[in-house]
Amino acid sequence: MADVIKIATRESYGNALKDLAEEFPNLVVLDADLAAATKTGIFKKAYPDRHIDCGIAECNMMGVAAGLSLAGKVPFVSSFAMFAAGRAYEQVRNSVGYPNLNVKIGATHAGISVGEDGATHQCNEDLALMRTIPGMVVMCPSDDIEAKAAVRAALEHEGPVYIRFGRAAVPVINDKPDYKFEIGKGTVVREGKDVTIVATGICVDSAIGAAEKLAADGIDAEVINICTIKPLDEELILKSAKKTGKVVTVE
Amino acid sequence: MNNLELQKRANDVRKGIVTAVHSAKAGHPGGSLSAADVFTFLYFEEMNIDPKNPDMEARDRFVLSKGHTAPGLYSALANRGFFPVEDLKTLRKLGSYLQGHPCIHIPGVDMASGSLGQGISAAVGMALGFKMDGKSNRVYTLLGDGEIQEGQVWEAAMFAGFRELDNLVVIVDNNNLQIDGAIDEVCSPYPIDKKFEAFNFHVINADAHDFDSLRAAFDEAKATKGQPTCIVVKSVKGKGVSFMENNAAWHGTAPNDEQYATAMADLDKIAADLEKAGEA
Numbered sequence: 022m023a024d025v026i027k028i029a030t031r032e033s034y035g036n037a038l039k040d041l042a043e044e045f046p047n048l049v050v051l052d053a054d055l056a057a058a059t060k061t062g063i064f065k066k067a068y069p070d071r072h073i074d075c076g077i078a079e080c081n082m083m084g085v086a087a088g089l090s091l092a093g094k095v096p097f098v099s100s101f102a103m104f105a106a107g108r109a110y111e112q113v114r115n116s117v118g119y120p121n122l123n124v125k126i127g128a129t130h131a132g133i134s135v136g137e138d139g140a141t142h143q144c145n146e147d148l149a150l151m152r153t154i155p156g157m158v159v160m161c162p163s164d165d166i167e168a169k170a171a172v173r174a175a176l177e178h179e180g181p182v183y184i185r186f187g188r189a190a191v192p193v194i195n196d197k198p199d200y201k202f203e204i205g206k207g208t209v210v211r212e213g214k215d216v217t218i219v220a221t222g223i224c225v226d227s228a229i230g231a232a233e234k235l236a237a238d239g240i241d242a243e244v245i246n247i248c249t250i251k252p253l254d255e256e257l258i259l260k261s262a263k264k265t266g267k268v269v270t271v272e
Numbered sequence: 273m274n275n276l277e278l279q280k281r282a283n284d285v286r287k288g289i290v291t292a293v294h295s296a297k298a299g300h301p302g303g304s305l306s307a308a309d310v311f312t313f314l315y316f317e318e319m320n321i322d323p324k325n326p327d328m329e330a331r332d333r334f335v336l337s338k339g340h341t342a343p344g345l346y347s348a349l350a351n352r353g354f355f356p357v358e359d360l361k362t363l364r365k366l367g368s369y370l371q372g373h374p375c376i377h378i379p380g381v382d383m384a385s386g387s388l389g390q391g392i393s394a395a396v397g398m399a400l401g402f403k404m405d406g407k408s409n410r411v412y413t414l415l416g417d418g419e420i421q422e423g424q425v426w427e428a429a430m431f432a433g434f435r436e437l438d439n440l441v442v443i444v445d446n447n448n449l450q451i452d453g454a455i456d457e458v459c460s461p462y463p464i465d466k467k468f469e470a471f472n473f474h475v476i477n478a479d480a481h482d483f484d485s486l487r488a489a490f491d492e493a494k495a496t497k498g499q500p501t502c503i504v505v506k507s508v509k510g511k512g513v514s515f516m517e518n519n520a521a522w523h524g525t526a527p528n529d530e531q532y533a534t535a536m537a538d539l540d541k542i543a544a545d546l547e548k549a550g551e552a
Contacts, residue, residue, distance in 0.1 A: 049404070073400070081393045081427035088397020091333070091383060093405070096397075111387060112424075116394055120376040120384040 026165075027190035030223065031129040033168035034186050035060025038097060038127075039067045040169070045176050047095045051086055053079045059099040059129045059186075079104040083112035083124075090122045095176060098124060102131035102185055106147035117181050118154035125175045126151075126183045131161075132272075134187035134223060148221075148272065151183040152251040158182040158204055159251040161222035161272075166195040167248055170202035178204060187223045194226055207254035209261070213243035217261040220271040221247045228271050273317055275483040280546050281351060282312040286512045287539050288347030288360045294532040296364035299372065302522040303416060304344030306447040306480065306507040311348035313486045314412060323353035326379045332409055333398050335383045337391025338416035338445065339373040340524070345381070346370050354380035389422030391415070392442060396432045399440040399500070410494075414443045418450030420461045426471070432500045433472030440500040441493045442473070445480065447509035449520040468502040480507030514538050 038050055038061060054077045056062035065072035075082035079100050086096040098105065105128040106113065117124045128147060135142045151159045158178060162168040168186060175182040194210070210225065211232050220228035225246045232242040243261050247254060262268050273281070285308045293299035315321065319332040336345045343363060350357040355378075362368035369378055373386025382398075385391040395413035402409045415425065432440055444464055452458050461467070465475045474496045479485040486505070493501035509523070510516030513535040527535055 070404075075431060076427075078424075078427035078431065080389075080424045081396070081431055084390050084393020084424070084428065085397035085400065085431065087383070088335075088394040088399070089401045090397075091394065092398045092401025092407075092409075094401050112390060112393075115384065115387045116390045 025192045027192050028165040029188060029190045030162055030165065030168040030186040031060045031188060033165040034127050034129065034172060034184070035063035037169040037172035038064040041173060041176060042068050042071065045095060047093060048176065049073060049089060049094045049096050051075055051082050051096055051098045053077055053082050053100045053104065055100055059101070059127070061099045061127075079109045080112050083109040084116045086124045087116040087120070087122050090124050096124055097127050099127045099129065101135065101142060102128035102144035102147040103142050106150050106183065107144055110150050113151070114154055118157055121156050121180055123179055124181050126181075127172070127186065128183065129186040130188045131185040132187070132222075134189050136188060147183070147185060148250050154181070156180055157251065158249065160204070160249050161185045162248050163222055163225035163246055164191055164193045164195055166193060166200060167202060171248060174202060174204050185222060189223070191223045192226050194229065202248070205249045205252045205254055207245050207247040207249070207257045209243060209257070210246050211242065211244040213241040213265070215241045215265055216267040216269060217243045217245060217258070217265045218269050218271060219245045219247055219258060221250060222272065224271045276546060276550055278312055278316060278483045280543070281316050282309045283512070283539055283542050283546065284351050285312050285344065285347045287536065288350060288357060289343045290513060290527065290532065290535045290539065292343045292347060292360040292363040293526045295361040297526050298364055299343050299526055300340040300524045301343065301513070301526070302449065302509040302516060302520070303338060303445065303447065304341040304347070305511045305513060305516065306509045307341055307344050307414060307445045308511065309481050309483065309486065310414065310443060310445065310505060311344050313483060313490070315348045315352045317487070318490050319410070319412065321380070323380065326354055330409060333382045333395070333411045335391040335395040335398070335411070335413040336374050336385050337395070337413050338388065338419050339386030339391060341416075342372065342374050342386070345374060346378070349378070349380040388416070388419040389424035392425055392428040395440060395442075396428045396437065399432070399437040400435060402439055403437060410439050410441065412441045412443065414445060416450070417444055417446045417448065417455050417461060417464065418458070420444060420464065421459050429468060429471040429473065436472070436498050437500045438497050441490070442468070442500065442502045444502065444504045445507050446504050447507040449509045449518070449523065451520065451523050453520055464504050465502075472499055473502040474499040476501065476503045478503050478505050480505035481511060512539060512542060
C-alpha cells in the first residue's frame with residue numbers, strides 16, 4: 022500500500038489563494054499578523070501588493086474587508102477561527118452579513134485542531150455562529166482537494182462565505198477521478214445500510230476509520246461527507262436516514 | 273452654492289429630520305441636527321455624486337459611522353433628490369425602506385451602519401481599495417464624539433494613518449453629548465485632535481455650523497497628501513430647535529405633537545430670516 026499523503030487544509034488554503042490569483046484579479050488577502058500560521062504567507066510571497074496585513078486588529082480587519090468589497094475587490098479575510106468568527110462575530114454579522122457583501126472568510130486552526138495551544142484558541146463555536154447569519158455560506162472541507170475546491174467555489178459565489186480550515190495534516194481522501202465539488206452538495210464516501218455517519222471537515226477521515234472498525238463487528242455504516250454546513254444537503258441526509266434509520270453526526 | 277443657499281438647504285434638512293422623527297415617534301434628532309450642516313455641505317457641495325445615478329462608479333462614498341443619526345442622512349439624501357422628501361415620514365415604519373439605521377439598499381447609502389465603531393473601518397477599506405486601483409474616488413465618514421470611545425475606531429485610525437490614506441476624511445461631530453450625559457463626564461475622549469494626530473492624521477478643527485469654516489476644512493483635506501484627514505467639528509446637539517439644543521435628553525427622543533409644532537416654528541423662523549437676508 023502506498024503511503025497516505027497528509028496535508029493540513031490551511032496549507033491547501035494558502036496554495037489555493039496563490040493558484041487562483043491570476044484567474045481572479047480582484048482577489049486580495051487580509052491577515053491579522055498570522056500569515057505564517059494561516060498560510061496566507063504563501064499568497065503574500067507571490068503577490069505582496071495584494072496581501073494586506075492589518076496587524077492584530079481583527080474587528081477592524083473585517084470592516085476593512087467590507088469596504089474593500091464595496092470598492093470592487095474580493096477580499097479573503099484570514100485569522101484563527103477564534104478571532105475571525107469569535108472576536109469579530111458582530112463585525113461579520115453587521116458589516117458583512119447584513120449588507121450581504123462579497124467577503125470571504127478563511128478561518129484556520131478551527132475546533133480542537135489547534136491542539137496544544139489550549140482552550141483559549143480552540144474555537145468550537147464558529148460553525149454555530151456563522152450559520153446564524155442570513156446569506157452566509159459555511160464550508161468545512163475534509164482534505165487538500167476539497168479545501169482547494171471550496172476556495173475556488175467561494176470565489177465563484179457572489180456573497181459572504183465562511184470556510185473553516187484545520188491546523189493538523191490530514192489524509193487526502195477525495196483523490197478520485199470523478200470528484201466534483203459543488204456548494205451545498207454532500208457526498209456518500211462509503212455506502213452502508215445499518216447506520217448513517219454524517220461527518221464534516223477533518224472528521225470525515227475519522228468517520229471512515231470508524232466505519233471500518235464497525236464493519237469488523239458486522240455493522241455496515243454509511244458515511245456522508247458534508248463539506249457545506251450551510252446550505253445543508255438535506256436531501257442526501259434524509260435519503261440516507263430513511264435507509265438506515267439511525268444518524269450519528271461527527272464534527 | 274453660496275453660504276446663504278447652503279443655509280437654506282440645511283434648514284430644509286433640519287425640517288426633514290424633525291418631521292421624520294416626529295412621524296416615527298422614535299429616533300435620534302439631537303445628533304442628526306448637530307450634523308445637519310455637515311450633511312448639507314457634503315451632499316450639496318463637496319461630494320461627487322449624482323442622485324439620478326446613485327450607483328455611479330466614480331462617485332465619492334459616505335459612510336455614516338454614527339448610524340443612529342440616519343434621519344439626518346435620509347433628509348439630506350431626500351432633499352438632494354435621491355428619493356422623495358415625502359418618504360421621510362415613513363421612517364422606522366413597517367414596510368418602509370427607511371429603517372432606524374442605514375441599510376445598504378437605500379438609494380445613495382453606500383454602507384449599512386449603526387453598530388458604533390464599525391462604519392469607519394468600512395470607509396477605510398473603501399479608501400484602500402480605491403488607492404490600490406489608482407482611482408480618484410474620495411471617502412468620507414462621520415463619527416460621533418461618543419462613538420470614538422469604541423476601540424475599533426482606533427484600530428481603524430491606526431491602519432488608515434499607517435497606510436497614508438489621503439483619500440479618506442474622518443469627520444468627528446463634537447457636540448459633547450452622548451446618551452448618558454456629557455462625553456467628558458461619561459468617559460472623556462478629549463483631546464480628540466491630539467489623539468488623531470498621534471495616529472498620523474492631518475487634523476483640522478472647524479465650526480460645524482459655519483459654512484466658511486467647513487469649506488476651508490474640506491478644501492484643506494483635499495490638498496493634504498500622504499495622510500488621512502480628520503476634521504473635528506464643534507457642534508451644538510439639537511442645533512436649530514430651541515428646546516433641543518445642548519440637551520442630552522434629545523439624543524434619542526421624538527417630539528410629541530406640541531413639541532413638533534414648536535420645533536417647526538423655530539425652523540420656519542430661521543427660514544424667514546434667511547429669506548430676508550437674501551433680499552437685503
